[in-house]
Amino acid sequence: MNSFLLIMVSGFLVVDHRLRVRREVGQTRIALAEEAKTLYESAVAVEGENTDAVQKLVDSVCARMNSDESPGHHIALQWGGELLQAKSHGRSSPEMFDAMMAAAHGHVDAEPMAEAMVVGAFQGPAGQVLVSEQRSNILAVAREALIRQMIAVFLAGSLAAFLVNLVLRKIVTKPIRRLVTSLQSVGDGNLESRVDVHSCRELTYLGEQFNDMASKLDAAERDRRVHMTKARAIQQNLRPSSDAIPGLNIAALFKPADDVGGDYYDVIRLNDDSTLLCIADVCGHGVPAAMAATLLKAFVAEAAKQSHHPAEILTRVNQQYYEYVILGYFATMVLVRVDMAEKQLVYxxxxxxxxxxxxxxxxxxRLDHSDLILGVEADTTYEECCRPICSGTKLVLVSDGVTEAFNPDDEQFGTERVSDTIARAIGEHASDLVVRFDSALEAFRDGRQAFDDTTLVVAELMKEEGRSSEAAG
Structure with a gap:
């Protein structure tokens, strides 16, 4: 606003200066014409004596004007067939007379000197009188007036700007800053933020509408939190029970990035005394991914009743998942059947x-076989592989929230750190290994927020002596 006012005032001063110069030139021309008329009458009065008397009159008047009121003043006459000019200041010359004549009749283009002067003229029967004044003198007067005007406008404008800014700061600026601060606070998640604006009617209304909006958002967020707490409790309740499985120690780590997550894991006892381990990861996280993960749990549980082969189970799950889940929510899954009787993993x-x-x-x-992810093609047929195991074998299933965890330097946790963590846990139980992984991930992230769900399942095949001692107990 101050810049706009400054531009407006500057434009006004420029236009006013030009008009002032034009006005001063016009007034000077009129005054010089009046002076020329007076000189004509005086010359007529002294003409009876001789031409020298007229010359003396001209020199006297011009000298007085130059010394007192008008530097650059000059008088010239065409009188009785003679050319008379004031000689007191040394500017008399034929060129000067020609320039004065050109300026008097508006022919400034014909004489370059004519542009630098303003001329007033009077012509009578006895002759013609020309009186000139330097245009620079007129411009100097106009500039002095402009400077005085600029100083006055600056002082008045500064005072007005100070008062206006003071009023605007109190009525507009401070309330708007409080409103912006409250908006930023709401944007940062503080929905209890309110603004106290008592200013002009418009800003007061805006503040009231903001407070009403913030109250509604706060109420909606409280309601959302209640529902998300319930959803989280439901998802936690869907996790497999921790009942002991003979010959197998199982422990898990499950930390959704949001209130609910898109990761899913399960432990299913099959009726042939083998155990099916499952871990899956739905694209994304939050409520949509959690709903898709819940469907996967139901699909796996149903398919496991019809077959004990991981490949057949995965094929059935993919068919149902493709049918019921919207496009784009693809999922990854690995199924491992731990056959303790045959001492093998089928996956x-x-x-x-x-x-x-x-x-x-x-x-x-690593169990290094993999096929197409779930939800891409309905007719995908999956294959399974077998691997022999021994007593004391540890099986670790992880989601990409573990291997792709980032530290503040944007470095990934990676599969090598997973292998190193397992290698350092020789002799530890499955639950101890889960605690070790949890500590390792927290230390690696170093305070950085997890952007994906973190899920990890550890299954340990108990050694024979351990099982015998447990049975004896």
Missing amino acids: ANAGHELPFVQCDQEPVQ
Whole structure:
């Protein structure tokens, strides 16, 4: 606003200066014409004596004007067939007379000197009188007036701007800043933020509408939190029970990135005394992914009643998932059947992170077979592989929220750190390994928020002596 006012005032001063110069030139021309008329009458009065008397009159008047009121003043006459000019200031010349004549008749283009002067003229029967004044003198007077006017406008404008800004600061600026601060607070999640605006009617109304909006958002958020708490409790309740499975120790880590997550894991006892381990990851996280994960749990539970083969189960799950889940919510899943009687793992993988396996104290290896992810094609047929195991084998299933966890330097946790963590846990139970992973991930993130669900399942095949001691107990 101040810039706009400054531009307006500057434009006004420029236009006013030009009009002032034009006005001063016009008034000067009129005054010089009156002076020329007076000089004509005086010259007629002294003409009876001789031409020298007229010359003396001209010199006297011009000298007085130059010394007192009008520097650059000059007088010229065409009198009695003679050319007379004031000689007191040394500017008399034929060129000067020609320039004065050109300026008097508006022919400034013909004489370059004519542009620099303003001329007033009077012509009578006895001759013609020309009186000139330097245009620079007129411009100097106009500039002095402009400077005085600019100083006055600056002082008045500064005072007015100070008063206007003071009023606007109190009525507009401060209330708007309070409103912006409250808006930023709401944007940061503080829905209890309110603004106290008592200013002009418009800002007061805007503040009231903001407070009403914030109250409604706060109420909606409270209601959402209640529903999300219930949804989280339901999802936690869907996790498999921790009942002991003979010969197998199982522990899990499940931390959704939001209130609910798109990761899912399950442990299913099959009727042939084997155990089916499952872990899945739906694209994204939050409520939609959690709903898709709940469907996967139901599909797996139903398919496991019809077959004990991971590949057949995965094929059936994919058919149902493709039918019921909207396009785009693809999922990965790995199924591992732990057959303790045959001492083997039977597994099928739909694009999920390859499971980690360590037989007793041997190096950590991967179950390196994988097929297409779920939800892409309804007729995908999955294959399964077998791997022998020994007593003390640890099987670790993870979601990409583990391997793709980031630290503040944007470095991923990665599969090598997973293998190293398992290798350092030789001799530890499954629950101890889960605690070790939880601590390792927290230390690696170093305070950085997890952007994806974190799920990890550890299954440990108990050693024979452990099982015998347990049975004896």
